[in-house]
Amino acid sequence: MMAFFRRGTPLDAEQAKLDRAEARFLAKRRQSKESRLNQLLDGKVPPRLRDTLDKAFVKAFDLIFSKATPVIDKTYNGDKARREYQVNSLAADGHPSRRNFRQFSRQANGSARINTAVSTTAGVGLGVLGIGIPDIALLVGTMLRGIHQIALQYGYEHDNDAERYFILLLIEGSAAHGERLDMIDADANAFIHHHALPNAYDASEQIHATASALSDEMLYMKFLQGIPIVGAIGGAFDAVYMHNLTAYARLKYRRRFLVNRRTP
Numbered sequence: 001m002m003a004f005f006r007r008g009t010p011l012d013a014e015q016a017k018l019d020r021a022e023a024r025f026l027a028k029r030r031q032s033k034e035s036r037l038n039q040l041l042d043g044k045v046p047p048r049l050r051d052t053l054d055k056a057f058v059k060a061f062d063l064i065f066s067k068a069t070p071v072i073d074k075t076y077n078g079d080k081a082r083r084e085y086q087v088n089s090l091a092a093d094g095h096p097s098r099r100n101f102r103q104f105s106r107q108a109n110g111s112a113r114i115n116t117a118v119s120t121t122a123g124v125g126l127g128v129l130g131i132g133i134p135d136i137a138l139l140v141g142t143m144l145r146g147i148h149q150i151a152l153q154y155g156y157e158h159d160n161d162a163e164r165y166f167i168l169l170l171i172e173g174s175a176a177h178g179e180r181l182d183m184i185d186a187d188a189n190a191f192i193h194h195h196a197l198p199n200a201y202d203a204s205e206q207i208h209a210t211a212s213a214l215s216d217e218m219l220y221m222k223f224l225q226g227i228p229i230v231g232a233i234g235g236a237f238d239a240v241y242m243h244n245l246t247a248y249a250r251l252k253y254r255r256r257f258l259v260n261r262r263t264p
Contacts, residue, residue, distance in 0.1 A: 010098040015258050022251045026185060029244070030178055050215055053136070053222060057211035060140035061168075065207075069159055072145050081152035089155065092261075104154055105254055135222075139238055143171060146242065147249050154253040165198075165206060166191050166252075172210040174248040175217040175241070192256045217241065 008016070064072065085104070092100045147167050148158045157163060166188065173184040187198070218241065 010096050010101060011258065011261055013098055014101045018251065018254055018258060022255070025247060025251060026181065029174075029176070029181055045219060049222070050219055053215040053219060054208075054211050056136040057140065057214050058207055060137040061207045061211065063137070064141060064144060065164060068141070069144070072141050073148060075145055076149055078148070078152055081149060085153055085155045104257060105250065135238070139241075142238075142242065143245055146246050147171075150246065150249050150253050154257045156253065156256065161203065162191075162195065162197055164203070165201065168206045168210045170249045170252055171245060172206075172213045174245040175210075175213040180213075188252055189255070192252065192259055 088100070088103045091103070144167070147170060151158045151163070151167075158167060169184055169188045169191065173181060173188060176184055
């Protein structure tokens with residue numbers, strides 16, 4: 001007797017596709033392998049650079065969250081992103097096909113490519129001039145700009161404590177490896193399902209944790225970026241990191257979107 005096969009809904013298909021993509025991303029990021037270039041630079045990085053990077057990232061997050069978010073939001077058309085979400089949402093509500101669900105991710109992919117290109121141009125340009133640490137504020141601004149756009153394209157705002165916590169988790173997770181990555185990813189999924197800050201949440205502690213992850217990930221390249229001309233190589237790593245960040249952010253906002261579609 002032939003088994004009865006029940007075809008899943010378009011939402012089920014999108015969820016399965018997302019699960020596979022997320023599993024591939026996490027499997028790749030769990031493996032922390034030092035590049036040949038990092039191995040060559042090992043021992044040449046000044047001991048104080050790690051602490052300097054930490055402080056620079058913390059200062060950049062504090063400044064942008066307290067004062068500069070409206071400035072960043074003026075660098076892209078947020079109202080257009082909101083309108084596009086509304087149009088896509090109406091289409092998905094009226095005809096919940098895979099094609100209509102994929103329209104959200106297509107637009108998020110497009111904004112991610114633009115922000116990666118911006119990061120490449122800025123990082124390489126400053127690297128040629130030997131500007132490394134001063135690039136941090138610009139890099140953090142580009143990170144937040146990219147995430148803000150992706151968030152709006154999936155129907156989420158970003159300017160409140162809960163959303164900032166989620167954004168910081170995304171940045172920290174995209175720079176993490178191994179067991180630490182799994183812990184952060186679990187925290188991100190918990191937020192997706194419950195949309196609540198952890199008990200006794202301290203925003204300053206989360207900012208420092210995110211800054212620490214970024215410093216670990218970018219230490220050698222920021223050292224190299226501070227050397228004129230050859231610093232272009234280090235500056236180019238900004239684009240590599242932005243690619244990882246926007247890839248992770250797209251996966252997690254897409255998960256939020258699909259979860260909320262099942263439990264409105």
